[in-house]
Amino acid sequence: MPLIVRDQLVDSICALLPQVLRREMPALSPDTALMDDLAMSSTTGLELMLELEESLGIEISVEDLDRDDFATVSSLAGYVAANIIGAE
């Protein structure tokens, strides 16, 4: 499994958000608040996990994923980077 860095995940999350939330997005940044600014729900957050897996060819463990991890694009990227199954 190639090492996927947090910055790459931030880019992927920002690219997938319009598709998952089914609307055009304002300018997104690592500090964009997913739930507060974009009204992302838990379910759409999990949809985003599935889309990330498909687009990056990875498998993500969501066992420890919680609401706080959806605070910002950056915090979510940090969670994903630490919970890729099979990553070295």
Added chain:
Amino acid sequence: MTVLAEVATYLPEGRTPIGDLAPSLGLGPMQVKVFQRYYEFAAVRRDPAGTLLDLLLGAVDNLDLRGREQHVRYVLHARSFAVVVPYPLNPLHELCRMRGLPHATAFTVTHQACASGLMALDVAGRLLAADPDPDALALVLAGEKAFTPETAMVPETSIFGEGAAACLVRHDGPRDRVLSYVTWPRGEFDDAAGATGFEAAYPQALADVIAAAVAQAGLSLPDIRVILPHNVNAVAWQRTCRRLGLDVSRVVLANLPHTGHVYCADTFINYRHAREAGLLRPGEPYVVAAAGAARGATFSAMVLTH
């Protein structure tokens, strides 16, 4: 003391994979995958040709009620939804007439949405405590039909399956004695605008009410053998258990993939599963817990000893 004297359940034969329900529920392929992979739903039971009365009779007829009808003073139907049949139909009263219970005081409780099942047990216990007949029984029923979009799914959260339960309640007895009951209505989440706040508050509020019920029973969490949940979804219970410091394996979620969320009947269906799987041992305490979403937003937990 309130005691569960006997619990019976009924599930229709018809098994519908949730993928087949996706068009009617308005779910896209990724949303279906979320329900399947993360929320651990696979199928629900449905009986499109059957009525609510059929469901309730299925559960009652699995009880050993014959010869005890005259002791049944109260019949309570615990429901997630206020309106389930058009006026003037009344399947609860019809059931009482058909099964030798026309003398019983029969009524419905819906005040706490999917947590109304626990409330019905509490109400039944209070009525029996005030009844002069020590042999008096209450019959608590649960079960509903998925007959509208609202009764088929909690958006982004849970999918309802049809089924029913019947529970005979006594004032005293050796097994399944209620040690405590804590219920926290949260009216601020009662409308659609409160749904986001409800979701955010959910894991901590449910964890807190479970901890409060355990403390009120004079116990601590390590004393609790199992939690019998309402089948909202697996992720909600993972997050609740994280806040309780409990392993989610202590929550009996085995029925979730097979039944979905069966309104107020989950508790009783999961009780039967726990009994049959040997998860309940005489004298050991267990928790039943439920949350009611939307109108009647509530978090509730009850501690019993088997």
